[in-house]
Amino acid sequence: MSRVLRSGRYTLGPEVAAFEQEFAAHCGSRHGVGVNSGTDALIMALWTLGIGAGDEVITTPFTAIPTYAAIRHSGARPVFVDIEPDTFLMDLQQVASAVSPRTRAVVPVHLFGNPVDVEALRGLVAPDVAIIEDAAQAHGAAVRGRLVGGLGDLAAFSFYPTKNLGGYGDGGMILTHSDAWAERLRRRRMYGMVSKDEFVEDGINSRLDELQAAVLRAKLPHLEAMNRRRRRLDAVYRQLLPPAVTPQVVRPSVTSVHHVYSVLCRERRDGLAAALERASIQTNVYYPMPLPRQRAYRVAFGEHAPLPVAEEVCGRILALPFYPEMSEDTVARVCEVIRGFFGEG
Numbered sequence: 001m002s003r004v005l006r007s008g009r010y011t012l013g014p015e016v017a018a019f020e021q022e023f024a025a026h027c028g029s030r031h032g033v034g035v036n037s038g039t040d041a042l043i044m045a046l047w048t049l050g051i052g053a054g055d056e057v058i059t060t061p062f063t064a065i066p067t068y069a070a071i072r073h074s075g076a077r078p079v080f081v082d083i084e085p086d087t088f089l090m091d092l093q094q095v096a097s098a099v100s101p102r103t104r105a106v107v108p109v110h111l112f113g114n115p116v117d118v119e120a121l122r123g124l125v126a127p128d129v130a131i132i133e134d135a136a137q138a139h140g141a142a143v144r145g146r147l148v149g150g151l152g153d154l155a156a157f158s159f160y161p162t163k164n165l166g167g168y169g170d171g172g173m174i175l176t177h178s179d180a181w182a183e184r185l186r187r188r189r190m191y192g193m194v195s196k197d198e199f200v201e202d203g204i205n206s207r208l209d210e211l212q213a214a215v216l217r218a219k220l221p222h223l224e225a226m227n228r229r230r231r232r233l234d235a236v237y238r239q240l241l242p243p244a245v246t247p248q249v250v251r252p253s254v255t256s257v258h259h260v261y262s263v264l265c266r267e268r269r270d271g272l273a274a275a276l277e278r279a280s281i282q283t284n285v286y287y288p289m290p291l292p293r294q295r296a297y298r299v300a301f302g303e304h305a306p307l308p309v310a311e312e313v314c315g316r317i318l319a320l321p322f323y324p325e326m327s328e329d330t331v332a333r334v335c336e337v338i339r340g341f342f343g344e345g
Contacts (some may be wrong), residue, residue, distance in 0.1 A: 004210045015213040027149030029175035031182035034208025038136040038158025041172035042070030045132045045154040048181050051104045059107040060090040061290035062310045068291045082307045086249035096124045105130040110138035113259035118151035137259040139165040140227045149175045167212040229324040230258040240335035242344040261322035275341045284319040
């Protein structure tokens with residue numbers, strides 16, 4: 001950070017350029033384009049493909065609101081398919097039936113750091129339907145040894161401070177193998193400008209700043225070690241949790257980075273959360289309702305077809321404490337309180 005302050009360059013300088021190259025190479029992608037946030041990364045990926053009014057984009061109803069917001073800001077209509085009951089990921093078998101003549105893209109979400117099998121998804125949709133990875137929660141996750149971010153046509157990452165790779169403020173990045181798309185993204189994040197006095201297409205101000213890039217460059221070499229620690233804590237949780245609480249399933253072909261440690265409660269989710277709160281253990285619910293039940297969606301589109309699996313998961317899911325600096329003794333304490341609540345101590 002001192003290096004940036006001494007330089008006097010605060011936007012689109014050498015730190016951003018270096019981090020774009022380093023993060024893209026880390027993920028196995030050709031280009032990285034730093035932007036203001038993960039939401040902007042999704043919006044600009046959709047814009048780059050020319051997606052807008054009258055188009056449809058297939059995604060999951062069980063995700064953070066920015067996934068929906070990005071699709072709406074592009075002007076397209078989100079089309080939701082239900083999720084798998086154990087991985088909480090988009091049910092790929094339902095995607096093919098959701099494709100229509102208006103479908104322009106699919107946005108799979110690598111939820112809680114658990115990645116979608118993008119290769120399998122590609123086999124289910126036509127080549128002219130783009131795949132945009134929502135990798136905001138999945139820095140370092142992999143499918144059959146290949147890191148997310150280089151699996152689809154484009155990928156969107158967030159560097160919000162709570163992410164596995166987080167900055168000291170907002171930030172995001174779009175990854176792509178396409179030279180042409182990368183060039184267009186770089187123009188559009190800077191008003192569509194090609195020089196300070198000339199712009200050639202519509203754009204916005206969405207730039208990753210030099211301070212955030214410097215912080216992220218310093219943290220990137222430690223990402224894999226932090227993710228290994230997360231996987232170790234996952235193993236401890238799985239060993240100590242009672243049968244009444246089931247962690248997110250991770251398929252053998254994928255490597256999760258456990259951004260959020262969400263479990264399914266067989267019963268009494270809210271009672272368990274209250275018991276943990278009384279023991280000074282914080283929990284959260286990701287997510288309390290499927291996106292089509294949010295008021296903004298219903299105002300825009302009316303009622304959506306039933307999504308029974310997502311509804312069921314929303315009523316039973318609970319996020320437990322989880323971060324790489326967490327001790328195994330702390331995990332054991334959390335599990336002790338959970339076992340006591342269910343009378344399995």
